[in-house]
Amino acid sequence: MVAGAFDRGIAGAQRDGVARRALSVATVVAIVAACAIPLWGSPYQVFQMTLVVIDAIALLGLNLLTGYGGQISLGHGAFFGVGAYTTAVLIHSWNVPYLLTLPCAGLVCLALGFVFGLPAVRLDGLHLALATFALGVVLPQVLKYKGIEAWTGGVQGISLEKPAVPFGLPLSPDQWLYCVALAVAAGLFALARNVMRGATGRVIVGVRDSPVAASSVGIDTALTKAATFGVSAMLTGIAGALSALVVQFVGPDSFTIFLSISLLVGIVVGGLASISGAVFGALFIQFVPNLADDVSKAAPSAVYGVVLIVSVYLMPYGVSGLLRKAKARAFAWIDARHSRSVTSQPTKPTKQGS
Amino acid sequence: MEGLLHQVFAGLANGAIYASLALALVMIYRVTHFVNFAQGELALCSTYSAWALIEAGASYWVAFVVTVALSFAMGVVIERVVIRPASRAPALSVVIVFIGLMVALNSVAGWIFGYSTLSFPSPFPAEPPFGNHYIGSHELGVIAVTLGMLGLLYVFFRFTTLGLVLRAVADNAESSRLVGIRVERMLGLGWGLAAAIGAVAGIMIAPIVFLDPSMMSGVMLYAFAAALLGGIDSPIGAVVGGFIVGVLENLMGAYVIGTELKLTVALVLIVVVLVVKPSGLFGQPVAARV
Numbered sequence: 001m002v003a004g005a006f007d008r009g010i011a012g013a014q015r016d017g018v019a020r021r022a023l024s025v026a027t028v029v030a031i032v033a034a035c036a037i038p039l040w041g042s043p044y045q046v047f048q049m050t051l052v053v054i055d056a057i058a059l060l061g062l063n064l065l066t067g068y069g070g071q072i073s074l075g076h077g078a079f080f081g082v083g084a085y086t087t088a089v090l091i092h093s094w095n096v097p098y099l100l101t102l103p104c105a106g107l108v109c110l111a112l113g114f115v116f117g118l119p120a121v122r123l124d125g126l127h128l129a130l131a132t133f134a135l136g137v138v139l140p141q142v143l144k145y146k147g148i149e150a151w152t153g154g155v156q157g158i159s160l161e162k163p164a165v166p167f168g169l170p171l172s173p174d175q176w177l178y179c180v181a182l183a184v185a186a187g188l189f190a191l192a193r194n195v196m197r198g199a200t201g202r203v204i205v206g207v208r209d210s211p212v213a214a215s216s217v218g219i220d221t222a223l224t225k226a227a228t229f230g231v232s233a234m235l236t237g238i239a240g241a242l243s244a245l246v247v248q249f250v251g252p253d254s255f256t257i258f259l260s261i262s263l264l265v266g267i268v269v270g271g272l273a274s275i276s277g278a279v280f281g282a283l284f285i286q287f288v289p290n291l292a293d294d295v296s297k298a299a300p301s302a303v304y305g306v307v308l309i310v311s312v313y314l315m316p317y318g319v320s321g322l323l324r325k326a327k328a329r330a331f332a333w334i335d336a337r338h339s340r341s342v343t344s345q346p347t348k349p350t351k352q353g354s
Numbered sequence: 355m356e357g358l359l360h361q362v363f364a365g366l367a368n369g370a371i372y373a374s375l376a377l378a379l380v381m382i383y384r385v386t387h388f389v390n391f392a393q394g395e396l397a398l399c400s401t402y403s404a405w406a407l408i409e410a411g412a413s414y415w416v417a418f419v420v421t422v423a424l425s426f427a428m429g430v431v432i433e434r435v436v437i438r439p440a441s442r443a444p445a446l447s448v449v450i451v452f453i454g455l456m457v458a459l460n461s462v463a464g465w466i467f468g469y470s471t472l473s474f475p476s477p478f479p480a481e482p483p484f485g486n487h488y489i490g491s492h493e494l495g496v497i498a499v500t501l502g503m504l505g506l507l508y509v510f511f512r513f514t515t516l517g518l519v520l521r522a523v524a525d526n527a528e529s530s531r532l533v534g535i536r537v538e539r540m541l542g543l544g545w546g547l548a549a550a551i552g553a554v555a556g557i558m559i560a561p562i563v564f565l566d567p568s569m570m571s572g573v574m575l576y577a578f579a580a581a582l583l584g585g586i587d588s589p590i591g592a593v594v595g596g597f598i599v600g601v602l603e604n605l606m607g608a609y610v611i612g613t614e615l616k617l618t619v620a621l622v623l624i625v626v627v628l629v630v631k632p633s634g635l636f637g638q639p640v641a642a643r644v
Binding site: 070072074119122123124125126127129130131133134135138139141142144145146202257261264270272296297298299300301302304305306307308309311312313317 | 388389391436439440443445447449450451453454455456457458459460461463464465469565571572575578579582612614615616617618620621624625626631632
């Protein structure tokens with residue numbers, strides 16, 4: 001799946017440059033337009049789309065670890081929860097400006113993820129899955145703990161006020177938060193995309209695909225894995241912090257193991273080891289359970305379960321994998337047309353000697 | 355002192371449940387090298403079917419036997435339909451399939467039986483046996499049933515041909531295939547046995563924690579901890595680990611950290627075992643060929 005990027009890069013040079021450029025420009029225009037549309041929606045639609053953006057950041061974090069790094073985390077909801085609580089506690093107990101709480105939440109989760117990632121380095125996939133699963137199950141109980149109730153509000157959780165719109169901008173608070181989330185997401189996605197295309201990304205993927213080879217060329221596999229874990233937790237924690245601002249509430253039961261499983265569903269549906277997959281996954285986990293909820297209380301998790309199993313068999317690289325395949329097919333079609341029109345004139349089929 | 359003894363015995367009863375579930379995990383791990391994340395939800399479905407049978411008028415032990423048989427069949431079918439097609443996939447895909455199975459089974463149970471808490475009958479008398487003050491009849495019964503089941507399993511693996519064949523497959527699937535053993539069929543048998551053991555565990559713990567779709571989540575975490583503590587590939591380890599975790603959980607909950615942080619014991623135990631001694635108390639250290 002990573003080699004695909006190379007193939008495309010090499011083969012693309014020979015392809016019809018105009019068609020390629022047109023497609024990338026169209027993609028960028030479509031993305032910008034899609035991001036602007038919600039600003040004209042109803043307040044609830046704006047709220048929902050903000051959550052999609054936030055989920056996308058969280059999925060980006062998990063995908064970095066699980067898709068690119070090959071380390072399975074079944075407990076990333078815990079980092080989402082810690083990020084959300086960091087923001088809520090900072091605002092509620094210490095009156096920290098809300099924008100300043102985002103990097104704080106990121107740093108807390110970075111440290112936590114790194115520390116949790118250190119022992120995880122020695123574990124193979126299954127054991128790491130077990131340890132992170134335990135983390136995801138345990139977090140709500142820790143958040144309810146009486147000893148830290150003064151800060152966390154115990155079972156009650158913490159309610160927050162909606163931040164005011166600055167500079168007298170003509171936006172509602174919901175629209176302003178949507179813009180904030182979008183700006184943070186744009187920055188983090190650009191960062192992740194560039195990092196994963198560069199040397200660091202190669203190192204992370206190399207450690208996933210062949211730890212022995214990676215360590216024999218001098219890569220510190222343990223440090224790489226722990227750092228990936230930390231950065232992944234940081235991204236998911238920032239998403240959690242944004243969610244606390246948008247939802248205006250944090251409570252222990254918002255961050256159960258079901259959240260962690262939703263995130264797993266998101267990266268599997270969107271596409272493992274794919275930056276754009278995070279967006280598709282976020283759309284899926286935001287809208288599909290809502291639709292299913294009308295059928296029965298059990299339906300959302302039934303959908304999740306079936307989708308997880310079916311995805312593994314039918315679309316192992318998720319939606320973005322399917323799109324990539326469609327795109328490759330489209331280019332192949334363009335190439336075929338192109339080469340026919342170019343080559344049919346000058347090179348006439350030579351007659352075979354009789 | 356009396357309080358302490360009471361906690362220890364209650365812990366042993368819970369530990370018996372964890373031991374059974376951990377044993378089911380070990381069973382599947384030995385034959386397939388996968389950790390069955392859906393083990394708890396399998397047991398949940400079994401427990402619900404036992405409840406439905408009892409509600410329909412079946413006597414307790416009839417319901418018990420029918421449920422164990424049904425669960426065995428369910429384990430075989432799930433192995434064949436869901437797990438086997440993924441058996442050659444990378445670890446990540448397999449874990450995803452297991453999580454999908456876990457979520458799907460849980461929602462099926464919730465869909466059919468609802469999310470309200472149901473009480474589950476105990477087959478044992480309400481008064482403590484022999485007029486003692488330390489241990490209730492149900493707790494003693496749970497321990498007895500678990501030990502009985504372990505005895506049966508020991509006899510099965512040690513003294514029957516089928517048990518020997520299953521051990522051979524667990525030890526070396528390839529060589530087993532070469533001497534004519536139908537390995538796939540044995541994998542199905544392993545899954546069936548694991549599901550049946552889980553069913554017994556579920557039926558035994560339901561009167562203690564009450565029956566609802568989230569019943570197994572905490573229980574399974576302790577079972578994971580128990581399996582890891584004993585060594586994920588060691589049946590004896592699973593049993594010993596189960597009892598240790600059960601007693602430890604109860605004592606920590608009662609005297610050290612309070613009941614509200616009890617699950618944390620499992621997390622800390624899992625992380626500590628994985629860091630200090632990943633092969634557990636009785637497990638074989640794994641050596642990977644480079």
